[in-house]
Amino acid sequence: MNIPSTRLPAKLHRRVCLVLTEDAVLAEELLARKKLSTEVAGRLADRALLVRPGRIEQVLEELRKMGHTPQVINKPVERS
């Protein structure tokens, strides 16, 4: 059992383009879409899809065309 003061060994993966879905079925639905599947580099988990570097905007556009309204993290937030 780790004592809280012990540092946990970990490796960082930076600048990752990632899509997380509500459930595995939704992930399957996205992968079944041909245009989306070409932008997906791999399936990290049932609900986690790795997007090819630099292709997140294309993925978002395709998701919106499918009628989805994805929450996008790491975009600037307005002040007012």
Added chain:
Amino acid sequence: MLATDDIDAWTTLARETLARYEVPLVREVATRLIKPRTPIADDELVDRCMSLLSNPPVLDRRIKDLPDPARKILALIGISRQPVWKVGHLITALATLGHSEGFAPVLALLECGLLFPVLPKGDAPVPAFEPWLGLAGTLHAKVYALPTVAARARGESLGLPTLTGETISTLTPRFADGLDWPLRLSVVWQLIAESPARLTQNNSLFKRDLARLQITDSLTGADDPLPAPDPGILAFFWAQAAGLLKEGDGDWIAAPFPLTWGPTLAPGIADLWSALCAVESWDPLTGYAPSDGGLSPTPTTGILALLLLARGDEPVTNWLDPQQIADWLWEHHPSWPGLISQNAARTRGRDWIEAYLLGVAYPLRLIEAAQLDGWKVRLSDLGRYLLTGAPEPLPAPAFPQTLLVQPNAEVLAYRQGLTPQLIGRLSRFAQWKGVGPACTLELTPTRTYHGLETGLTLAGILQTLNQHGMKPVPPAVADLLRLWANKRDRITAFASATLVEFQTPADLEAAMARGVVSVRVTDRIGLTDDGRDPDFQHLRLIGNRDYEAKPQRCIAVDDDGVTLTIETSQSDLLLEAEIGRVADPVSGDVPSVRRFKLSPTSLRRATTLGMTVSDLDAWFISRTGNLLPASGRLFVLGPTLPAPTVSRHLVIHLPSSEIADGLMQWPETADLLTSRLGPTTVVVEDENLSRLQGVLAELGIVLSESDRGTISRSMLPS
């Protein structure tokens, strides 16, 4: 585009500009600006200049010492509240004010550090101002004054004449609420937020954007004495100049609403007034007027027309006929008369002046208007505040409850309660349908989603509607908003996240318990809810990998050809997604060791997913440096090849390949042998064995039967 009130940003810009001057130039500027009594070291010149530029009493003295034309330039910049001007416009304005010195006053201001050149991006040093002007082009080169410096010159006289007005007590002045242009800019802001616009190299609109901006239905204002032509296009360029739109990758996209769009009118209108002075591609009579390389007369004529209303000793409550303004400008403006249409020229530009004042300045609440034998105009309270230094008008009484949310998700917004702040906030989550006397908006999934994307929450949206609503939001509408907002949580896209990979699932659990990460991605990988770097005090970093870097070799294949050991320090995230397709994890290893095993099942899984042997070879080469191991090939290819056969053979083991060669070649023995298995082994059928033994005996070779059937060494020919 820097906000005018962002003093720190302008100071930083001025410092960076000075830092690019070569030493002789910055010394020349410092000498004129600072007038030092003792020499200043080279490395202190910029700091000393910046220090003086934030010293109001000394600044006032420097401004007073300026030649008349240079002082008027600063005054014009101060009154316009627009820090950045094209040199050509400043020269044109000066010429209108009776000064034909051309570039000289601008140069004087540059040389004494009260004006700065807008330099191209990069580090190229500036040896002198003339070469910079030559490269940038005299007319279109831009200069800027620090807003704090230009403000000190606001009270200086421009030398404009005092046009005699009329006191007409019977006139009932009309004045706008000042919201028309903020509303129109918001409508265009929404258009651009949905679909960005792109400009040509000449800064003009492409056909597609021109068509959608030439809309008028949703832009008709509450009280337009003289509607402006192409209001959508004016609103676009105005929004661009005001910083409501920003450039990103060649497209113009929606930017956050400025902080000056607050709960009172004056700061927002001041912002729009300063931006108006930078709008060029629009004419009050003809509408969209893209530049053909020359300078548009609109900025200089417009500002001077309004300044003529702010005349010296005359009571500003007197009414002026626009013809008086047009007559004076017709006589003094160097280019405006030649650039307006022939129709407008017939009235010496009266129509142009009327169109500008009534179509732009009036809805902006800069002027009041009245009709008596045509239009009469005078500055409004807001106009006097911005143009004459009068006190800021008191804010209008607040009517916070100004919205009516209807059960069909339409919203009525009554203008008396609208403020720039509320307009900006509503624009983020509701679609403007009309901006007339009673504005209308519609709550839609797309707009709700956009509002959430820009940082609003569902609770915040409902709060805005309830706080400003005359009645609570109907439950059906609240449910709709909730439904649309929940849809957004079904998919979360991280554009650039930091994933934290732990060695064991237990470590990930511990990290989540400590709050290091909050989102579980796999059994060993997590991330923070905002995707940013975690708190490192709980972590010991054993690797750091850029997702965008090329995949590299990170797997060692054991001698058995099926066990794959991952070199953790070299592995990347894609490996996690890829390796599961071809191999299965080995359990029971220590945390620092990660191994996978190829098996017929795992490779069958890979082929079911569509991977061919070539694909597997390519993947193995990229990850291990070698092809799919032989064991793996066996698993993949075995089932696909023709079925092997089994049969019993008599095998002769020969002492050397030479003997085997001879037996296979000599017809006497070759005809008795079935096949050759290897370099020193041949096969003979049972029925031919004795005949073969006989033939070999004639050669002196004894072929004896044994477990291995060898030839006696003593019988070998020498």
